[in-house]
Amino acid sequence: MDTTAKRYGRRGTIRGRTALHVATVGAALLLAGVAAGPANAVDRPVTAAEQQQPAPGIMAARSTHVTLVNLTDRVWTFGQASLRQGMWSSRLPEFIAPYSAGEWGTESNGVMTGTEAQASYSTENGPVEVRWSNPFVGSNSYGCRVPSGYSCQRTGGPGDNASVTFEVRRV
Structure with missing residues (x-):
């Protein structure tokens, strides 16, 4: 033995x-x-530090996930974005194809703070701009500005970790 x-x-x-x-x-x-x-x-690929971004809403007191739906037959190109409060939790897409959606997010990054930002995409008739504010205290607010001949409808948006969708189409 x-x-x-x-x-x-x-x-x-x-x-x-x-x-x-x-x-x-x-x-x-x-x-x-x-x-x-x-x-x-093993289950996550290694990325450079500048490419790493936090997962939306996991540690943030406030976060907003934005979906912009292009219900036209034209490609939209990223114009500009600005962040007044918080940080980007995911990148904005360079393009939004016809009849598809672009998604991104922001989140708070301090004690008792919220997130507030805006983004715009160029169309053949002018920019489509969306705005959002998810404050630590108070109600969330949203806005959408579109060129003449377009309409914008917003759905969703309540809560501390909000998800909002803007649908833009020709009228």
Whole structure:
């Protein structure tokens, strides 16, 4: 009989019981997904620091997820964006294709703060501009300005971690 198996692998010995306990607890932690270290890092690709962005709304007191829907037959090109309060949690798309949507977000980044920003896209008839404010205290507010011949309809937007959709179409 192998003495190693007898000394370490048998349940009747202290070392055997300890090894079995460690293996059982380790397997349970791995199955639960709570193990620390390199094993957990595998599911996310490594990116440069300037490309890393926080996940929207996870740690922020206030966040706004914006969806701008282009219900026209023309491509829209990113114009400009400004952030008065908070930080960008995801990048704005360079283009919004016909009959599709662009999505991005902002979130608060300080104690008892909110987020406020605006973004615009160029169309053949002028810019489409959307604005949002999700303050720490008070009600959320939204705005949409479109060129003549277009209409904008907003849906959603309440709550601390808001999601708002602007649908823009020709009239």
